[in-house]
Amino acid sequence: MSVDTLPKTAAPEAGNMSRLAFRMRDYGIVAALVIIVIALSVSTDTFLTSGNLVNLLDQTAVIGLLATGATICIISGVFDLTASATLALSAIIGVQVGRVTDVYVGMLAAVVAGALLGFVTGTVVVRSGVNSFVGTLATSMVYRGLAVMVTGGAIVYPLTASAETFGMLTWPSLFGLTSATIMFVVVVAILAVVVSRTTFGRRLYAVGGNAEAARLSGIRVGSIHVTAFMISGVCSALAGLILASRAGSAQSTMASGMELTAIAAAVVGGTSILGGEGAVWRALVGALLLTLIGNGFNLLGWDTIYQQVLQGLLILFAVTMDRWLRKRTR
Amino acid sequence: MSSQKAPSIAVRGVGKSYSGVSVLHDIDLDIAPGEVHGLVGENGAGKSTLLKILGGAIKADAGGLSFDGEQVTVGSPRDAIKHGISLISQEGALVPALSVLDNVFLARWSHRGGLVSARADRKRLAGLIETTGFTVDPDARVDGLPIGVQQQVEILRSLARGARVIAMDEPTAVLAEHEKENLLALIRTLAAGGTTIILVSHFLEEVLSVADRITVLRDGALIRTLTAGETSPRELVGHMVGREIDVLYPDPQPVPDGAPVVLAARGLRRGLVNGVDLEVRAGEILGIAGLVGSGRTETLRLLFGADRATDGVVEVDGVTLAQHSPRTAMAAGVALVPESRKEQGLVMQRSVAENVALSSLSGRRTGPFVKRPAEKTAVGEIAKSVDIRAADPEAPIETLSGGNQQKALFAKWLLRKPKVLLIDEPTRGVDVAAKTQIHHLITGLAADGMAVVCVSSEIEELLALSHRVLVLRHGEPVGEYPRGTSPEVVIAAAFGSHEGEPR
Numbered sequence: 001m002s003v004d005t006l007p008k009t010a011a012p013e014a015g016n017m018s019r020l021a022f023r024m025r026d027y028g029i030v031a032a033l034v035i036i037v038i039a040l041s042v043s044t045d046t047f048l049t050s051g052n053l054v055n056l057l058d059q060t061a062v063i064g065l066l067a068t069g070a071t072i073c074i075i076s077g078v079f080d081l082t083a084s085a086t087l088a089l090s091a092i093i094g095v096q097v098g099r100v101t102d103v104y105v106g107m108l109a110a111v112v113a114g115a116l117l118g119f120v121t122g123t124v125v126v127r128s129g130v131n132s133f134v135g136t137l138a139t140s141m142v143y144r145g146l147a148v149m150v151t152g153g154a155i156v157y158p159l160t161a162s163a164e165t166f167g168m169l170t171w172p173s174l175f176g177l178t179s180a181t182i183m184f185v186v187v188v189a190i191l192a193v194v195v196s197r198t199t200f201g202r203r204l205y206a207v208g209g210n211a212e213a214a215r216l217s218g219i220r221v222g223s224i225h226v227t228a229f230m231i232s233g234v235c236s237a238l239a240g241l242i243l244a245s246r247a248g249s250a251q252s253t254m255a256s257g258m259e260l261t262a263i264a265a266a267v268v269g270g271t272s273i274l275g276g277e278g279a280v281w282r283a284l285v286g287a288l289l290l291t292l293i294g295n296g297f298n299l300l301g302w303d304t305i306y307q308q309v310l311q312g313l314l315i316l317f318a319v320t321m322d323r324w325l326r327k328r329t330r
Numbered sequence: 331m332s333s334q335k336a337p338s339i340a341v342r343g344v345g346k347s348y349s350g351v352s353v354l355h356d357i358d359l360d361i362a363p364g365e366v367h368g369l370v371g372e373n374g375a376g377k378s379t380l381l382k383i384l385g386g387a388i389k390a391d392a393g394g395l396s397f398d399g400e401q402v403t404v405g406s407p408r409d410a411i412k413h414g415i416s417l418i419s420q421e422g423a424l425v426p427a428l429s430v431l432d433n434v435f436l437a438r439w440s441h442r443g444g445l446v447s448a449r450a451d452r453k454r455l456a457g458l459i460e461t462t463g464f465t466v467d468p469d470a471r472v473d474g475l476p477i478g479v480q481q482q483v484e485i486l487r488s489l490a491r492g493a494r495v496i497a498m499d500e501p502t503a504v505l506a507e508h509e510k511e512n513l514l515a516l517i518r519t520l521a522a523g524g525t526t527i528i529l530v531s532h533f534l535e536e537v538l539s540v541a542d543r544i545t546v547l548r549d550g551a552l553i554r555t556l557t558a559g560e561t562s563p564r565e566l567v568g569h570m571v572g573r574e575i576d577v578l579y580p581d582p583q584p585v586p587d588g589a590p591v592v593l594a595a596r597g598l599r600r601g602l603v604n605g606v607d608l609e610v611r612a613g614e615i616l617g618i619a620g621l622v623g624s625g626r627t628e629t630l631r632l633l634f635g636a637d638r639a640t641d642g643v644v645e646v647d648g649v650t651l652a653q654h655s656p657r658t659a660m661a662a663g664v665a666l667v668p669e670s671r672k673e674q675g676l677v678m679q680r681s682v683a684e685n686v687a688l689s690s691l692s693g694r695r696t697g698p699f700v701k702r703p704a705e706k707t708a709v710g711e712i713a714k715s716v717d718i719r720a721a722d723p724e725a726p727i728e729t730l731s732g733g734n735q736q737k738a739l740f741a742k743w744l745l746r747k748p749k750v751l752l753i754d755e756p757t758r759g760v761d762v763a764a765k766t767q768i769h770h771l772i773t774g775l776a777a778d779g780m781a782v783v784c785v786s787s788e789i790e791e792l793l794a795l796s797h798r799v800l801v802l803r804h805g806e807p808v809g810e811y812p813r814g815t816s817p818e819v820v821i822a823a824a825f826g827s828h829e830g831e832p833r
Contacts, residue, residue, distance in 0.1 A: 194698075197699050197700060197702075198698040198699050198700060199691040199692065199695050199698060199699075199700055200698060201700075202684060202687070202688065202691055202700060203691070205677070205680055205684070206677045206680065206684075206688055209677035209678065209679050209680055210673075210674075210676065210677040210678065212673060212674050213668075213673075213674055213675055213676055213677055213688075214677070214688070215636075215656060216634075216636055216656050216666060216668060216674055216675075217656075217688045217689040217742070218656050218657045218660045218689055219688075220657070272679075276677060276679045276680065277679050
């Protein structure tokens with residue numbers, strides 16, 4: 001945001017220099033994404049085919065939704081390690097409710113379940129005052145356990161009659177993209193606006209940047225955190241629906257460990273784990289980058305054994321660059 | 331203190347810049363062994379940068395240092411320690427969860443065959459405590475100690491490392507009056523024992539009273555080095571700002587007769603605060619004085635609801651604040667400029683505008699959305715009226731100088747047009763020019779009818795700004811003094827009858 005009514009005093013070239021460094025820190029990751037896209041377009045015939053691009057975006061949807069939830073939590077200064085457990089539990093609830101009512105009600109139930117689980121997670125963290133990392137780690141075990149209890153450890157399916165409808169998120173939709181992709185893009189766009197344009201968004205950054213200053217400015221720090229967890233819960237539930245819709249089933253071990261990939265994507269996108277900084281579009285960029293690497297390995301026919309190593313190195317590189325640029329600009 | 335003699339220090343052509351902006355250039359400075367050398371200048375003049383270069387905390391881009399005529403490289407704090415230089419920075423560098431003993435000998439514990447020998451350290455510490463005359467419990471955890479004692483721990487550590495040159499950045503900024511006196515006395519003792527002291531401070535009287543020579547920096551350049559006995563605060567300030575400026579405090583306007591009582595507190599209690607009553611009328615500035623630990627800050631926090639009083643009431647316009655919290659206090663028209671900008675006041679990584687707008691977001695919105703044009707106008711106006719100078723308004727507020735940060739903090743609350751303004755340390759860590767601006771701002775707000783309660787460790791500032799000064803001791807009011815009372819009287823009241831006794 002800009003306030004050019006403020007008097008400016010520093011020498012203009014000094015301002016430009018630091019502005020350039022800020023820009024590099026802000027958009028370096030976008031440059032990296034563009035470079036990989038160009039490299040893959042040049043080195044393979046298959047990358048720039050509409051089939052591959054549709055597929056790529058579809059693959060990004062799940063991790064992108066989770067990364068968006070993770071980013072919003074991280075901006076507000078908390079981690080949500082319940083993401084994948086919430087994903088599994090709400091997907092299971094969605095399938096089960098769908099069996100006794102109909103598919104659409106089931107999907108709605110999954111989203112409501114995601115929000116409620118987020119509310120519970122947030123309340124536990126805020127009320128107990130436990131560090132969110134530990135608090136959500138414990139809560140996630142409870143959620144996974146509940147998922148096992150609800151399913152008896154078995155895979156749950158929608159009724160055979162509604163199995164086809166249940167797969168609706170895999171159907172092609174606008175511009176040939178899958179419904180899952182469309183849903184993902186819409187949700188991310190809404191959340192990007194919420195975070196960057198609303199008073200809630202402003203409070204989110206303030207709470208993550210300095211919780212005490214926010215409290216002394218009259219902000220209810222606890223309710224901001226609970227809301228962040230609820231948003232993350234809804235993102236998880238939507239990601240769960242995509243996975244279940246693809247597989248035609250849900251189970252208690254779904255997406256296990258994916259909460260860490262989501263945090264990694266958030267960080268690769270350039271959101272600082274210290275809180276108070278970051279943006280929703282960064283989650284999208286981070287998720288795309290991680291997915292692109294997998295896609296590139298496939299297209300180039302490289303041994304996927306090395307894929308994880310490369311992803312890990314990329315995360316290290318992203319965080320190191322961020323720290324380095326931060327040091328230079330300060 | 332140390333058996334070895336301190337070296338003579340020669341700084342030659344030292345410079346430093348950040349992202350192309352030069353913060354220090356071409357500094358030539360000689361410091362004699364055993365000298366107390368003061369470094370003064372406005373915020374951003376380069377004092378701390380020069381100190382950090384000497385202490386190895388940052389590297390200079392240009393120039394070099396030599397000790398006793400020998401070129402040395404001080405590339406890290408480790409190098410500095412090796413050369414006998416110890417830096418005591420503003421932020422402090424203690425490990426909060428460790429004991430005094432462990433902190434003093436941090437990373438230099440006596441050991442035998444890899445096992446730390448606490449007994450040997452204990453003996454060394456006892457010796458150091460005796461030489462300095464401190465009263466410190468070696469086994470206390472440092473995070474439980476008052477800030478003044480924490481600083482003593484840092485000094486003990488410097489001595490334990492055999493420092494022959496101790497560089498201190500604003501050591502007295504956080505200290506109460508009597509602690510300052512003790513520190514200055516210690517500086518004299520250390521210097522008499524042959525230790526070189528380099529002292530950065532905003533308090534010119536202090537520097538003049540303790541230093542042998544004083545160097546003035548302005549905009550990263552060395553302006554002049556003066557002999558302390560031959561200069562005056564006025565001359566120093568003149569060099570600091572490049573012109574002779576009026577260091578006088580503005581006089582507050584008299585409180586109009588019959589001005590209503592806006593803020594009243596009765597029997598406030600919690601922790602340190604033990605039964606505080608006060609009343610402030612519209613247009614009045616009430617100063618609160620007291621030693622560190624007297625409950626000054628705590629009283630302000632109770633008035634704002636930052637902590638909830640266990641006993642007593644706070645009334646605004648005669649209405650008791652029920653469910654007292656920052657939110658209810660703000661709704662009643664109360665604002666608090668807190669003690670620490672960094673910890674309690676500002677969200678350092680966010681922009682100036684975002685910080686200024688933070689406490690009045692609900693006043694400028696359409697549904698859930700921030701009205702950005704309205705915000706831009708409001709922030710622009712208030713920033714102009716308090717004179718916030720930002721090179722890049724989109725840059726994080728942490729890139730601003732202390733004075734501009736403090737003005738932004740005032741702006742944030744003034745946007746709410748409060749009836750009552752509570753101010754804790756209005757000018758801490760702020761340069762001379764900004765300080766005067768803030769003084770004028772405060773008296774101006776009172777003249778417009780705001781009720782102001784102000785806490786400050788600078789007794790002259792408090793006496794000059796306030797209509798009345800309330801003195802607290804051990805959390806209780808022990809006296810109230812009108813304008814024109816001499817600082818000595820107020821300080822004596824703050825100490826009570828046990829003057830000079832350590833707390």
